[in-house]
Amino acid sequence: MAVDHAAAEVDHLAAERAAARFDVEAMKIAWAGSRHAVDVADRMARLVASDPVFRKDNRTMLSRKDLFKDTLRKAAHAWKRIVELRLTEEEASLLRQYVDQPGYVDLHWGMFVPAIKGQGTEEQQKKWLPLAYKFQIIGCYAQTELGHGSNVQGLETTATFDPMTDEFVIHSPTLTSSKWWPGGLGKASTHAVVYARLITEGKDYGIHGFIVQLRSLEDHSPLPGVTLGDIGGKFGSGAYNSMDNGVLRFDHVRIPRDQMLMRLSQVTREGKYVQSDVPKQLLYGTMVYVRQSIVADASKALSRAVCIAVRYSAIRKQFGSQDGGPETQVLNYRTQQSRLFPLLASAYAFRFVGDWLNWLYTDVTQKLEVKDYSTLQEAHACTAGLKAVTTSATADAIEECRKLCGGHGYLNSSGLPELFAVYVPACTYEGDNVVLLLQVARILMKTVSQLTSGKQPVGTMAYMGKVQHLMQSKCAVKTEAFEARALRMAVNCAQNIGQASNQEEGFYERSPDLLEAAVAHIQLIIVTKFIEKVHQDIPGHGVKEQLQNLCNVYALYTLHKHLGDFLATGSLTPKQGALANEQLGKLYAQVRPNAVALVDAFNYTDHYLGSVLGRYDGNVYPALYEEAWKDPLNETVVPEGYHEYLRPLLKQQLKLSRL
Ligand SMILES: CCCCCCCCCCCCCCCC(=O)SCCNC(=O)CCNC(=O)[C@H](O)C(C)(C)COP(=O)(O)OP(=O)(O)OC[C@H]1O[C@@H](n2cnc3c(N)ncnc32)[C@H](O)[C@@H]1OP(=O)(O)O
Numbered sequence: 266m267a268v269d270h271a272a273a274e275v276d277h278l279a280a281e282r283a284a285a286r287f288d289v290e291a292m293k294i295a296w297a298g299s300r301h302a303v304d305v306a307d308r309m310a311r312l313v314a315s316d317p318v319f320r321k322d323n324r325t326m327l328s329r330k331d332l333f334k335d336t337l338r339k340a341a342h343a344w345k346r347i348v349e350l351r352l353t354e355e356e357a358s359l360l361r362q363y364v365d366q367p368g369y370v371d372l373h374w375g376m377f378v379p380a381i382k383g384q385g386t387e388e389q390q391k392k393w394l395p396l397a398y399k400f401q402i403i404g405c406y407a408q409t410e411l412g413h414g415s416n417v418q419g420l421e422t423t424a425t426f427d428p429m430t431d432e433f434v435i436h437s438p439t440l441t442s443s444k445w446w447p448g449g450l451g452k453a454s455t456h457a458v459v460y461a462r463l464i465t466e467g468k469d470y471g472i473h474g475f476i477v478q479l480r481s482l483e484d485h486s487p488l489p490g491v492t493l494g495d496i497g498g499k500f501g502s503g504a505y506n507s508m509d510n511g512v513l514r515f516d517h518v519r520i521p522r523d524q525m526l527m528r529l530s531q532v533t534r535e536g537k538y539v540q541s542d543v544p545k546q547l548l549y550g551t552m553v554y555v556r557q558s559i560v561a562d563a564s565k566a567l568s569r570a571v572c573i574a575v576r577y578s579a580i581r582k583q584f585g586s587q588d589g590g591p592e593t594q595v596l597n598y599r600t601q602q603s604r605l606f607p608l609l610a611s612a613y614a615f616r617f618v619g620d621w622l623n624w625l626y627t628d629v630t631q632k633l634e635v636k637d638y639s640t641l642q643e644a645h646a647c648t649a650g651l652k653a654v655t656t657s658a659t660a661d662a663i664e665e666c667r668k669l670c671g672g673h674g675y676l677n678s679s680g681l682p683e684l685f686a687v688y689v690p691a692c693t694y695e696g697d698n699v700v701l702l703l704q705v706a707r708i709l710m711k712t713v714s715q716l717t718s719g720k721q722p723v724g725t726m727a728y729m730g731k732v733q734h735l736m737q738s739k740c741a742v743k744t745e746a747f748e749a750r751a752l753r754m755a756v757n758c759a760q761n762i763g764q765a766s767n768q769e770e771g772f773y774e775r776s777p778d779l780l781e782a783a784v785a786h787i788q789l790i791i792v793t794k795f796i797e798k799v800h801q802d803i804p805g806h807g808v809k810e811q812l813q814n815l816c817n818v819y820a821l822y823t824l825h826k827h828l829g830d831f832l833a834t835g836s837l838t839p840k841q842g843a844l845a846n847e848q849l850g851k852l853y854a855q856v857r858p859n860a861v862a863l864v865d866a867f868n869y870t871d872h873y874l875g876s877v878l879g880r881y882d883g884n885v886y887p888a889l890y891e892e893a894w895k896d897p898l899n900e901t902v903v904p905e906g907y908h909e910y911l912r913p914l915l916k917q918q919l920k921l922s923r924l
């Protein structure tokens with residue numbers, strides 16, 4: 266008798282859900298942060314999913330032009346809904362998230378508005394923000410150039426003050442000074458915050474921000490002296506190609522003096538440069554803001570990939586029966602668990618450290634308002650380091666999830682190829698991850714060098730103050746081992762640098778080790794914040810226990826993966842390392858019955874997930890089958906090109922065989 270495999274698979278997910286040992290609704294709250302957060306997210310996700318304009322299942326089949334137009338249409342429709350329904354800022358930003366299509370709107374709200382808020386004076390904010398809030402202007406963030414991205418101080422665009430006319434002249438003196446990459450610049454933006462070298466009274470004062478109009482507000486044509494366009498197709502089909510990353514050149518474009526963002530420093534009517542009493546690093550404030558939102562974004566991308574891979578692994582069966590009986594769900598294979606469950610634990614870890622980072626950012630911002638700059642370095646180190654570690658781990662994890670889904674994971678309809686292609690530039694934008702980790706390493710070296718002077722490190726570096734204890738002690742398998750590993754790696758680097766002829770040379774020579782020391786420090790932060798989370802009062806049957814398990818999985822997996830560091834620094838013995846690995850295997854067995862419910866707690870709609878493999882109902886095979894027929898190649902039974910290229914070939918073979 267023919268078995269209806271499809272029906273059996275659906276039942277599988279129901280059985281998985283029934284077997285879970287915790288309250289999924291309560292876990293949804295723990296994941297989202299509050300009952301309110303669950304409800305708002307749920308409402309916005311459903312609003313998007315039920316609206317045909319937000320359809321995205323055909324995205325990978327659209328040409329670049331059609332995809333871009335579709336992005337404009339979705340952005341306009343989203344704005345219309347936001348206005349019609351009078352959505353709050355929180356609701357509007359969730360709605361944009363669930364539309365899930367990168368576009369100019371991300372840069373407008375994500376960087377242009379924050380740059381004006383952070384670096385503009387009150388009058389400048391009063392003038393420009395209402396225009397931006399109502400979309401009467403569209404803005405982007407034009408910092409990176411063809412020749413320089415990481416080295417911000419090396420940018421070449423100039424803004425020369427002309428006291429005769431009270432204007433700045435914005436100019437691109439070389440090809441390499443062309444702005445290159447800014448999202449939304451290529452086709453959509455009317456304005457940009459442009460970063461350029463300020464020159465006044467013949468002196469170069471370095472990089473400053475300027476608001477520059479690029480396109481006419483009448484017909485969208487470029488203003489005189491402005492050359493701009495899109496920089497071309499990017500990695501993957503669909504994916505980040507919905508974004509118009511652009512190129513921009515200026516030929517002596519004049520802007521009024523008051524379009525220099527003047528909160529941090531000013532140029533007077535006479536052309537005098539006046540530095541405010543705020544640290545010049547605040548120029549980098551927009552990047553700090555975006556880096557913290559990128560960390561929050563990492564847990565979203567990772568949880569999506571893991572949700573697809575866990576549900577599909579519960580559906581997919583291979584081997585296990587020689588006599589026609591049921592095969593084994595691939596989720597039951599120990600290897601599948603040891604690859605997948607650490608990623609599930611990482612999604613939760615990144616979610617909680619992202620919440621903490623958001624708290625830190627808010628705290629630092631409030632301190633800045635009362636001119637307390639003491640936590641600026643901590644904010645920079647944490648945002649840069651966490652951005653680097655979470656995005657690298659997430660990009661690798663999405664690719665691992667694709668492999669965990671076998672052949673079907675390679676299909677666009679699995680959602681994983683597009684998710685990877687959209688996500689992977691996060692390792693580069695907003696600061697290349699290596700460059701950012703070296704920033705963390707510099708701060709670590711500074712902290713180590715100050716230990717002897719008795720200066721007590723604070724914040725996430727406070728553990729380094731326990732140097733006497735951590736350099737000597739044998740550690741139990743818990744946070745202390747992570748602290749000892751991070752501190753000892755940093756101290757080793759500092760000692761090696763100290764032996765070089767000069768500090769800079771030593772830093773350069775030791776930079777590969779410094780990267781690893783920075784990663785160790787950031788992983789300590791992630792583990793610590795996860796532990797702090799599970800020590801909180803978390804309501805709901807079994808929820809705290811599940812989070813405790815995942816926290817242990819994250820810590821022990823990280824330990825296992827970097828065992829070399831722990832052993833080389835003597836932070837653990839080989840025996841402890843082996844025990845930790847034993848323990849990890851046992852934890853996987855505890856995660857197994859809860860795995861499907863743990864990804865259900867992310868509360869993603871099928872629309873947002875965008876994956877036939879990750880469907881909530883588990884009805885994978887009919888959906889895969891149906892999806893295949895939608896491909897444009899299947900519009901005709903006999904393919905285009907048959908008469909030109911296949912038929913002559915086949916006929917020729919026939920003639921040859923008759924010879
Ligand atoms: C789908 C929808 C999703 C939406 C959800 C949201 C996601 C949103 C996605 C948006 C989509 C992509 C959007 C991409 C947008 C770009 O990519 S915009 C361009 C980003 N560009 C970068 O990140 C460039 C990276 N480079 C840099 O940040 C800096 O130049 C570097 C590397 C930090 C070097 O800075 P530097 O001033 O040359 O040199 P350095 O001597 O190292 O630093 C000087 C001092 O400043 C300090 N410092 C450096 N940086 C900072 C800082 N940021 N803060 C405070 N202090 C700092 C240093 O610690 C140092 O301190 P001291 O030792 O003197 O005390």
Ligand SMILES: Cc1cc2nc3c(=O)[nH]c(=O)nc-3n(C[C@H](O)[C@H](O)[C@H](O)COP(=O)(O)OP(=O)(O)OC[C@H]3O[C@@H](n4cnc5c(N)ncnc54)[C@H](O)[C@@H]3O)c2cc1C
Nearest residue numbers: 406407408409413414415446447448690693694695696699
């Ligand atoms: C999708 C996307 C969107 C973007 N959006 C924007 C935007 O909206 N606005 C904007 O202004 N920019 C944007 N960017 C640009 C982005 O910020 C830069 O690409 C990024 O900062 C990296 O700089 P880079 O390209 O100069 O890389 P490079 O610095 O040239 O990196 C090349 C290699 O050199 C290494 N390297 C560089 N410096 C060092 C060092 N000191 N020590 C050791 N190794 C080093 C890097 O690790 C990397 O391996 C975007 C980029 C992408 C990919």
